[in-house]
Amino acid sequence: MHKIAEVEVQHDIMVANRKLARKNQRLFDKNHVFSVDVVGAIGSGKTSLIEALIDAMNYKIGVIAGDVISKYDAGRFENHDVPVVGLNTGKECHLDAHLVEHALHDLPLDEIDILFIENVGNLICPVDFDLGSHMRMVVISVTEGDDTVEKHPLIFQDADLVVINKVDLADAVGADSDKMVNDVKEINPDVQVIKTSLKTGTGFDEVTLAIDGFINDY
Amino acid sequence: MHELSMAQAIVDTVLDAAKKNNAEEIVEVTIEIGMLTMLNPEQLTFLLDVLAEGTLLENAKIIIEDVPVEINCRNCQYTGLANTDDSDHYLAIVLCPQCGGRDVETLTGKECAVKKIKIEKSDEDA
Ligand SMILES: Nc1nc2c(ncn2[C@@H]2O[C@H](COP(=O)(O)OP(=O)(O)OP(=O)(O)O)[C@@H](O)[C@H]2O)c(=O)[nH]1
Ligand SMILES: [Mg+2]
Numbered sequence: 001m002h003k004i005a006e007v008e009v010q011h012d013i014m015v016a017n018r019k020l021a022r023k024n025q026r027l028f029d030k031n032h033v034f035s036v037d038v039v040g041a042i043g044s045g046k047t048s049l050i051e052a053l054i055d056a057m058n059y060k061i062g063v064i065a066g067d068v069i070s071k072y073d074a075g076r077f078e079n080h081d082v083p084v085v086g087l088n089t090g091k092e093c094h095l096d097a098h099l100v101e102h103a104l105h106d107l108p109l110d111e112i113d114i115l116f117i118e119n120v121g122n123l124i125c126p127v128d129f130d131l132g133s134h135m136r137m138v139v140i141s142v143t144e145g146d147d148t149v150e151k152h153p154l155i156f157q158d159a160d161l162v163v164i165n166k167v168d169l170a171d172a173v174g175a176d177s178d179k180m181v182n183d184v185k186e187i188n189p190d191v192q193v194i195k196t197s198l199k200t201g202t203g204f205d206e207v208t209l210a211i212d213g214f215i216n217d218y
Numbered sequence: 219m220h221e222l223s224m225a226q227a228i229v230d231t232v233l234d235a236a237k238k239n240n241a242e243e244i245v246e247v248t249i250e251i252g253m254l255t256m257l258n259p260e261q262l263t264f265l266l267d268v269l270a271e272g273t274l275l276e277n278a279k280i281i282i283e284d285v286p287v288e289i290n291c292r293n294c295q296y297t298g299l300a301n302t303d304d305s306d307h308y309l310a311i312v313l314c315p316q317c318g319g320r321d322v323e324t325l326t327g328k329e330c331a332v333k334k335i336k337i338e339k340s341d342e343d344a
Binding site: 002003004005006007008009010011012013014015016091092093094124125127128154157186187188189190 | 223224242257320321330332334336338
């Protein structure tokens with residue numbers, strides 16, 4: 001004889017990730033590490049910005065470089081003499097809290113003040129996955145087109161700081177960077193939006209000040 | 219595109235629950251997907267079908283329930299269902315339906331959960 005039974009499962013896969021993210025955050029807090037999630041479009045300047053921050057900021061910095069193939073960006077960070085762990089996501093389009101947890105085992109957390117976690121260049125998938133960081137910085141550039149923000153609203157909704165990079169190229173690509181700033185403000189009224197060019201240095205000091213502000217509030 | 223890893227996690231969760239309950243076959247699976255997740259239900263169903271092959275899940279009916287977005291507005295204290303700008307849920311921007319503000323906390327809409335399963339098992343283990 002067979003019978004049909006109903007079983008309540010109530011297992012949320014997103015919740016499992018969020019639980020791990022909170023575990024990561026407890027580990028950061030225990031080691032007094034301020035952790036910054038860096039997400040953004042492909043090629044928008046995430047690695048360039050973190051490299052400049054490593055050189056400019058008076059903190060001991062560590063980096064997790066997440067990418068489909070991570071060795072390229074990881075190698076760039078290593079040239080700045082900071083502890084780096086590369087995370088290969090393979091076919092995956094985002095980092096998750098579990099991958100980050102693994103990377104944390106390979107970092108000297110007690111020697112790090114700020115940990116930058118560079119996510120895979122993607123404005124869609126990282127939205128779903130909290131990593132446990134204290135702040136999330138979104139880096140886009142004018143070369144993606146000035147409708148990028150409108151097309152990918154959700155990533156801006158939870159952002160703590162938004163950088164619109166490569167403003168030196170705005171005229172060349174016919175992009176209106178002020179429109180991009182306004183679009184972000186529509187979605188996330190209180191977030192600070194900074195226009196930068198890592199080529200000319202425009203706006204870069206403001207980014208360091210903004211991150212300093214978050215660290216001081218922490 | 220992280221539907222594949224999500225689908226795999228769903229299949230693992232379902233098979234685990236089925237095993238714990240001595241299922242001989244899984245008849246039905248109910249999955250909840252929040253309207254704010256970046257998951258495409260059609261892609262997810264397709265991948266679940268592929269991954270289910272050769273498992274207890276093979277012949278199960280898969281039901282996907284959309285979970286609407288509920289918010290708490292920090293501006294006017296409204297709590298309840300959100301307006302979404304667009305019927306296409308990828309582009310749904312959350313807005314307070316009462317004051318139009320965007321400074322809202324999302325309470326629901328980010329789920330990707332196996333809610334329940336219906337299984338067939340032999341009477342003896344009841
Ligand atoms: N003109 C100009 N080029 C820039 C600027 N910032 C970065 N670049 C260039 O843009 C290219 C991509 O920069 P990366 O820092 O590698 O960008 P990324 O976001 O880390 O790229 P992925 O990790 O591959 O997604 C490099 O050739 C940089 O030199 C800028 O402000 N202006
Ligand atoms: Mg990079």
